[in-house]
Amino acid sequence: MTARYHHALGPAVLAAGLAFGPGAAAGPDDDTLRAAMAGEILNLDYLYTTRREYIILAKMTDARLFTMNPETQEVEPSVALSYEFVDDMTIDVELRDDVQFHDGTPLTAADVAYTYNWIIDEGSESHAQSLISRWLDRAEVTGDHSVRFHLRAINPLIIRDMAQRVPLRKDGTYHQGEAPDFDAMATDLVGVGPYRVASFTPGVELVLERFDDYFGTPSEIGNIVVRNIPDMGTQQAEIMAGGINWMFNVPLDVAQNVGMRPDIDHLAGPDLRVSFIVLDAAGIVEEDGPLTDLRVRRAMNHAINRDEIAEFLMGGGASEGIHTACHPVQFGCLQDVMRYEYDPERARDLLAEAGYPDGFDLDLWAYRERPKAEAVMSDLEAIGININLRYVQLETLNQARAAQEIPAYIGTWGSSGVADTALIARVHFSDTSDRHLSGDAEVVEWVMNAEETADQDAREEYYRNVITRIAEEAYWVPLVSYSANYLVTSDLEFPLDNDGVPRLQNARWR
C-alpha cells in the first residue's frame, strides 16, 4: 500500500475504529493490569500444580508461613511471626492473629496444621507431598495461633519449603464430602494472599481483585486479569494494541523489536534457570563409549563458546555463560572450580589424545531453544564430533532418557525459583534419577549428606565437593544461565527480582 493510499484510507478506517472499536485499553484508567500467559491456567491450587505460571499466580492468591526476600534470599515472617527449634526434631511456629481467608474466616493454627497434615497424607496426592514428607512427621495445634511441627528427619530446607511450597488452606477444605476432594480449590480458591479470585474460566481467563483485608502490605493495583493467549504473535499484537500490559517468556528478538516502541518497555531480569549438557560418563547407554573418557568430556567443555551463546542467543543482559552445575547465585554453588575456557584447538588436541583424532558420532538430544541447540551442535562439530541433533518434545526426551537411550542431552532446570543448589543437585545426582549419568557414588553421597544436615557450613562444604568433582570430571558441560524477558506497557512499573520469579502483586502504575 502506497503512502498516498495509506493516508487516504487512514481517516476512514480510524473513524470506523472509533465507531466499532474495541473496549477500553488495559491500564490505569480502570485500575486493571491485564497479563497474558501462553500456558493454560487450569487449576488454581498450588498444592496440585507445579508449573511456572502457577508459581506466579500462587504468589498473588496465597501466602505462606514465611516468605523469601528475593534480594537477600533470607527467610522473613509472613503468616508466621517467628519459629523456634525446640530440639533437632521439633519446631514451634507462632502465627499472626490478624490473618483472614478470602471468605472472611480468620486463620488459626488448626488451618495450618490441617494443611500440612493433609499434604503428607498418602491419600492427598498433593504435588508438594514428596517434598514435605521428606521431613515432616506431623503438625500439632498447640494454641489458637501456635503450631508444633514434629519432624521425621533433619532437613536444611524446612523453613525454605514452608516459605515457598506450602500455601495455607482452611481446616477441612478437602474433606467436605465422603471422599476427599482434590479439586476443592481448583477453581474456587480461598487463600490468604493479597489478591482474591473474582472469576475464573479455566484455560481462558482469571480475574483477581485486591483483597482489602490482606494482612501484609497491600498491592497498589486494584485488579489483575490473566488471559490465556497461546500464540506469542497474538500476545505481541495485544500489547501493541493496548489489550494487555504484561507478557513474559518473550523470545529475545521479539522483546528487543517490540521494546523499541515508545509505549512498550523491554525488561530483562535474571532467571534461576540454567542450561547444561548431561554426558553419559558412566557408560550407561554405551559401555566404553567416547563419553566415558575424561579427555573427551573435557574437550566438549572446551569446545562450547558459552559467552557468545549467552550474549547473542539468550541475551537480554542477564544471561551469562556458566561453569558450574548450578546457578551462580544459588547457595552452595561455589565458583572457584575448574573452568574450561572456549578453546577449540585445545579441544581437538584432547580428542586426539583420547584416540578420536577424527571425532566420533554422537546423538545429542534437546527439547527447547533450537537456536541454542544448533549453536552447541555447531561448536561440537567444529572440533570433529559428528552430531546427530535429536530435537524432540520434552515428553519424548523424558521417555527416551528413562529407557536409557540418551548418551547426551541439553537439559535445563529452573529450581522452582529457589536459590539453593539442593534444588538442582538432588534431581540430577541421585541413584534413583534417570538424569544421573555420572555413576559417581561419592557425588551422590555428598548430595544426600547435604540434605541431611541443618549445618549450613557443612552443607556448603558438601556442595563444594559436589560442584568441584563435577567440574573436574566434566560430567556436565554447563552452558548458560537464562534471562527472563518481559514486555510491559510504559505506564506500568514492574520490579524485577533476582530469583527470576515475576511478582505481579508488586507492580504499580507510573
Added chain:
Amino acid sequence: MLNYIAQRAALAIAVAITVSLAAFVLLNIATDPAYAIAGEDADPEVVEQIRQRFGLDRPVWVRYGEWLLGVLRGDFGVSYYWNRPVASLVAERVGTTLTLAFSALFVTIAIAIPLGAMAALNRNTWIDRFALWVAVSAQAIPNFWLGLILIILLAVIYPIFPVSGDQTWRHFVLPAFVLGASSVPPVMRLMRTGLIEVMGSDYIRTARSKGFRGRTLLTRHALRNALLPVVSVLAVQLGHKVGGSVITESVFAINGLGRLALQSILGADIPTVQILIFIFALVFVAMNLLADILNAALDPRIRIG
C-alpha cells in the same frame, strides 16, 4: 434412501473408531501425559504420582478398551489435563466453534459465489483475472499469516476489531474472514465453471430465445443448476470449518474445539483428543452425506440408494 443413510452412518462410526484407535496408539507412542501434566521441572516422584492417579501405568490396550467401552456407554471419560469430564469441555466449546464455522461459511458464500458468477459472466476480462487472482491468493496464503496480518492491520494499526478473544460478535469478524477465505478458491472456481457450463447449455439458449435476459435469466434459470456442485462443496467445507479451525482459534485465542484440540495434543490429554478426533471424523462423514442428500434434493436426476 434410508438404506443409504444407514450404510453411511455405519461407515462414519467405523471411520471414527479406526481414527480414534490410530490416534490413541500414536499419542501413547509420542507422548507421556504424566510429564505433560507435571510440567518441565517436576520431581520424578510427582510424575509417578500422576501416572498412578490416572492409571497411566497400565498397558495401552487396556486403557483403549476402557475408553471405548466408556464411549459406548456414553461416558467420554475425564480429561487428564483439565481434570474435568470431557463431555462438559466439549459442550462448553462447541457453540463457539459452530458460531465461527457458520460465520466463516457465510464469508465464503458472500465472497465466492458473486465472484464466481461475475467471473463466469465476464470470461477473459479483467474481472475474470481478478477473481482468479483472489482464488490463487486465498489458496496460497496460510491461515496463521493472514490472521496475524489482519490483526496488525485492523486491530493494531487501525483498531477496529479486537485482537483476540470471543466475547462479542466483533471478536468473530477477523477469524471468520480468515477461516472463510481458505474456502473461497474451490467454491469460487466451481461456481465459475458451473455457470459457464450452464450458460452454454441448450435450455439457456431456449430461454434466451423466449426473451429472458439479465438477472431473470441468471437467477431463475442458470443459478439453480450452477449451484448444484457448489452446495455439496459447501457442505464439505462446513466440515472443514468445524474440524479445521485449530490454527485460527489459536491465533485469535478463541475458546473453541480447535483450540481445545491443540491444547489437548500439546498436553498429551488422550481422552480429550480421542473424543475430538471422534467428533471431527463424524462431522466430516456427516457433511459428505449431507452433500449427497442435498444434491439429490436439488437435482431430480440424481437418486441415491
